[in-house]
Amino acid sequence: METDKPTEQLNYFNYFTEIEEHFQKARGTSLFLLSPLDWALIETWKNAGIPLEAVLRGIDTAFDKWRSKKQRGRQVNSLTYCSQAVTDEAERMAGNAPTTKAPIEAPFTLDQLRDFLTSARTQINIESVRAELDNILTDLETHYAQLESLEQILTALEDKMIATARAALSESDLIEARRQLDYQLKMYRGKMTAPQLLMLEKHSLDRWLLEHQNLPRLSLFYVP
Numbered sequence: 001m002e003t004d005k006p007t008e009q010l011n012y013f014n015y016f017t018e019i020e021e022h023f024q025k026a027r028g029t030s031l032f033l034l035s036p037l038d039w040a041l042i043e044t045w046k047n048a049g050i051p052l053e054a055v056l057r058g059i060d061t062a063f064d065k066w067r068s069k070k071q072r073g074r075q076v077n078s079l080t081y082c083s084q085a086v087t088d089e090a091e092r093m094a095g096n097a098p099t100t101k102a103p104i105e106a107p108f109t110l111d112q113l114r115d116f117l118t119s120a121r122t123q124i125n126i127e128s129v130r131a132e133l134d135n136i137l138t139d140l141e142t143h144y145a146q147l148e149s150l151e152q153i154l155t156a157l158e159d160k161m162i163a164t165a166r167a168a169l170s171e172s173d174l175i176e177a178r179r180q181l182d183y184q185l186k187m188y189r190g191k192m193t194a195p196q197l198l199m200l201e202k203h204s205l206d207r208w209l210l211e212h213q214n215l216p217r218l219s220l221f222y223v224p
Helices: 012-027 036-047 052-068 079-094 110-122 127-138 140-144 147-168 171-187 194-212
Strands: none
Touching: 012 036, 012 052, 012 079, 036 079, 036 194, 052 079, 110 127, 110 140, 127 140, 127 147, 140 147, 147 194, 171 194
């Protein structure tokens, strides 16, 4: 199976949706929903700097292998099946990485970005984060022209929210959250390396904390 879109058309900020759609297409079921842990795995790849193209090629490779073994009686129900192929593809591409990167084009307009950040601000009750979002919104046109820098700022703000959410959680709630997460991660153990599992655990817990405290995602990857 080949990746349909040329490399230059794979948009950096469409990382999540491109992977979701590609996995659904490779699986042959467009209505298949990724699990929260699948989303956390995608976030692990993103934060590890794995190129979008490497993920899509890894998915294709994994499904080609699945078909060659005639495993049609066993459906692929998780992105975990593709994790090793994605890692292998990322390592292969790393040796052929260009010395310069093309400018990142936003898949969203300035107004869409403003609406996204304004909406996020209304859901946040942490004054320091709200104040920093106000500063960003005041000079949004400048930030829109420097999206990689803006993503770094928003990621730092999101980390601050996660730390606040964790501090507000009782010890018993945090232990229960980790217990449930450990149970969910059982299917991943043995299929991923220890560092990969640690990252997956972190991102899964981070996502749970934000949802538990009704806090928004701030990363540009979540701009609708």
